[in-house]
Amino acid sequence: MYDLLTGPLLWLVFIVTFVGLIVRVVMYIRGLNWKLDRVAYRPHLGHGLKHAARSIVFFLIPFGTHSWRSRPLFTILFFAFHIGLLVTPIFLEAHNVMLEKSLGIRLPGLPAGVADMLAWTVVVGGLFMVLRRIAFSDVRILTTAYDYILIVISVAPFATGLIARYELGNYDFWLIAHILTGEIWLLALPFTKLSHVVLFFMSRMQLGMDYGIKRGGMKGTSMSW
């Protein structure tokens, strides 16, 4: 079971996920339409790209935008959650060992304590996201079951990973559960709203170009958006 899940199935999952995400990016760009979007993408590509990069960079910096500064607690929660989600699986020592075994390469590993802390951040962050959705009426009205399922899909690999790591209960069971939930998470990336892992960049880039070309960028104003 373990060999199947970490062998051929994992490869299949990786291929589907990455090809899926590339397809989403390509489809996004192909679906842009200067006339319908009312943005002259091509003739002012320089302006557009400059402001696209600016838009992405400032939203990737905690408190980098007016928007992030307007809700400091949410911003901290949001960045901690996302950093944990991204950094932990890529740099976890155990994953590195697997990577070295199959491809002979390795990435810098995270010290165990840091990895634990990051994984806990994701679990606790996920919990707070759920609580936030319940507590605030403006978020509650937007929330659907789909939003909760996505939080569960995103947090499950971390929760199961922590249980396995602390060897609570049957280690083999929780390890398999961890691998399975991790693969479900990867597969969900291109097919669900989690596609924002790439579409965030595309959408921000588009709005950055919109502001850069049409809404002030060409007038020499660096608008924050």
Place this chain on the structure above:
Amino acid sequence: MPEGTLCNKQPINTDEQLKLVLNDKGGKQYYAEMEQLDVDTEKLWNTIQKTMKSRLKTWLEICAHCGLCSESCFLYQVNGRKPEQVPSYKIQSTLGEIVKKKGQVSNEFMRHCMDVAWSWCTCCNRCGQFCPHGIDMGVMFSYLRGLLYSQGFVPWELKIGSGMHRVYRAQMDVTTEDWVETCEWMAEENEEEWPGLEIPVDKEGADIMYTCNAREPKHYPEDLAEAAILFHVAGENWTVPSEGWEQTSLSMFAGDWECCKDNVENVYAAIERLKPKRAIGTECGHAHRATVIEGPYWVGREDGQPPVPFMHYVEWLLEALETGKIKIDPAKRIKEPVTLQDSCNYVRNQGLKNVTRKIIEYIVEPGYFREMAPNKEYNYCCGGGGGFNGIGKYRPQRNVALLKKLQQIQDTGAKLVIAPCHNCWDAIRDLEEEYEIGIRWSFLKPLVINMMIVPDHLKPEE
């Protein structure tokens, strides 16, 4: 009833039909007919499939439902922070549902969408600056308005407004003759005080072609005279076109995209005909947006630019002040607390925030200018944008919407509000009428005329 006599899916294209709808006071029959109007669900879904490309599709799909847009919306704030007023909810529960149901929606639902699209959102685009995913609900509501218009679900005044543009190529029934006569009348009216004052019509190859808002010739002809006086004092070689002088677009508020294209083509045709070096538009935000920012796309200009450089009035005025074409008498500068209304349509949507502030430095005595909070591209809509000001059915909602601007103005302590945009000017006038907080409001033109130094050779002989 598939189609009503007054309320139907057909745009108003004749004077006869226009008068028919116009005579239905307050749109009583019009709205009654709307309750019976069939939704052409097939056409609706076809249009969506053809026009909803990756930007809108992705926006609807990846909205994380995080609620970061809620506080960004002034309508959410002034309506008791009702969750239904969260921008993301507003668009997901209207356009989102239409898309989810592949256009299979009822008449009742379309009427609900109309209420939301025209009285819960002014398309001010402020929420777009707060969404981490770069989702701009203002853009989406504008799109929804187009869908609703094409199905006949549009407020009475905006159906008429876009009809006016279609029939008269102006937002009001100002004909070419009316316009040219008004130009002549205003020149005559003021020539005693301003010897040599002219409003040259259809002069070819002038440095400036001036365009305006049809409200000016119709209701405030002095605004046109003021523009003429300022060009005259600045020594500009300018003209107005007899056709293509109207740069507003109620059709943009109505979502009548075909008509938007026609309006702008008319202005651009005047540019091609008269070949001015550049064009200057009046103090109006939506007119600027329609003619300069969105217009090039409606007519299919690939570079997204009008045929010649086209400036908003504030840009010309700053240039005139900086080059010394217009000089201000320091003794006459404003010496009372004064604030500035940043118009969404040329500040948030074209970055002209610093231009207006530099003008303020010329015309306000240092120490008297009070910024609104928030300001510049983060300023709130005046409360009446996107057509909201003109729709009788939504007047109570519009009056609530004004409360944000009222609070912002009161917080500055200013008694005078400079509003270089017709729509903002109207909203601020209405808020004073409605709430009587003791403020005055003004365009830039009359303020500058009262404080400029008039060269001796332009003064009337004693």
